[in-house]
Amino acid sequence: MPPSDRVALVAAACVLGCNAMAAAQPVTVRDAYDRAITLSSPPQRIVTVFASNTEMVAALGLADRIVGIETFTRYPPEVASKPLVGGRLGFSVDAVVGLRPDLVVVTPARQAAHQLLDPMQRLGVPIIVLLQRSVWEILDNIRLLGRAASVPDRGEALAGGLGSRLSATMRRVKDRESPRTLLITGRLGNGLLLVARPGTYTGDAIALAGGRFALDGRGMIAQVSPEAILAADPDVLLYAGSPAERDELIGRPGWSEMRAVTTKRVYTVNRAELLIPGPRTIDGVEHLAALLHPTAAAQ
């Protein structure tokens, strides 16, 4: 190899090396528990616990870096077959460590943070805890994951785009009368119903879509009796589930006289959009706005 070529090669190697070093700058992010998490290099093997965290990482274009998920993660399809680290009975430290992750993302539900935070901290595996108390916090989570994964621009672009869509929806429904809305998210064996509450991202989605809560009260517990729903008599009744379940519910005695039933404003909504706090939640807000304000959506 002639000396000049060798010089060129060394120079090229240096440029590549320097680039790699620039990308390998340690990144520090602050999570929902106000913990500072430092990643010394961009994570290549990410365990995402829960569908929401998986969907956010995948939406950043990093689905191929996800190495582990939990049992109830089904979207996007390309990650659905990844190894499982836990399910209804809790989460396995062994299984997570077996995947040799360099980043773990969890939400404090179903014991996940409780079971994984302490061991990962002890082993020095970066672990980010995310909360989603509002729709805007979901966008912040996307930005945070973008920074943590060393793709901050992608995070900004994705969250920015979703944010503009939210703003557009809010503009469309502004100055319109907010229908009194009630979203039933589940049914319990004892006959009680689970409803979306203020102070949660699902409740926030209703407010952003131009609805207001038919059942008042902050800190209201999520389980309410069917009687309270009849008494609240919402303008719009939403059911997160199948049309057959919805029809069975409103076919019960008393429900047929409810305002939402007589005015035919009982709708089913998509569980994945409104009960998984990820990018699809913004689709959910748009779809909700179309149901709550059918004339506004046409504009």
Place this chain on the structure above:
Amino acid sequence: MKVWLVLALVLAGALALAACAGHEWASPVDLARALAGDTDMRSRLLFEWRMPRVLAAALVGVLLGLGGAVFQGVFRNPLAEPYLLGSAGGAALGATIALLVPLGASQSLLLPALAFAGAWGATVLVIGVSRVAGAVDAAGMLLAGVAVAAVLGALRSFLMLALSDEAVSLQIVLSWVLGGVQTPTWAVLGLFAAISAGCFGLTTLLARGLDVLGLGETMAIGFGLDVKRFVALAVLAGSVVVAAAVAFGGLVAFVGLAAPHIARWLVGPMHRPLLPASALVGASIVAIADAIARSALPPSEIPLGLVTAVAGGPFFILLLARRLRT
């Protein structure tokens, strides 16, 4: 002597097996590498996480074995178990508060502290109630225990309903109540070992009194034992032991009942050998049960108390049948 050798070997085998067991089984070579200070993530998992957990499980078993032997001795009833006098309900209430009420302090401290306080406090309350009611005998204490446990259980259920939300899940409380050994750091494990040694010393002091009491109350009084005072003291000491077990292991069913029985078959009814034998048996049982809990259903973990209950239920029935036949 041979019996002790067997007990020690069984415990050593149980510990080794438990250290290997997991969703990802480790070989003895892996364990040796981890002990030698290998820095691979898996080795550190074994050293920082699994080994302290296995040893903590064994210590929980030691305490349950000791507690069970004391309670069976005090109540002179082979079906007595260490959670008899409200300690389970009190511990569960304390743990629920630690897990669900935002108290500001670190949960790794609060949880064992409040579980301990609840377990011991409940037993003190039971003894107090039975005194006030003028029923200081065993039957009086048992009935007071049932009443206190019912009240504490209701309080816990109410707290669970009122304070749980999506973030602080009911599952956390439930899985604690169903038993599960906390994984301590090595430093905390050292503290736990010291506490366990203290508990062993404390129960050893009771050995002679328990032997004398076993002869019947009249005989015991004849031997110069202040029975009422001794029973109260022994129950308080026994419940300290159980509270320490609960603080680190949650509610682990049946071990405190079964371990003293197995020990009695091996070393006889005298408490001086019975207490350490029961401790060793308890340690082996909990170490193995914890290994099953951690490895049977990957990637999930079965609550330890469920494993011991499934194995212990039939054992309890066996005991009952033998007792009825004799």
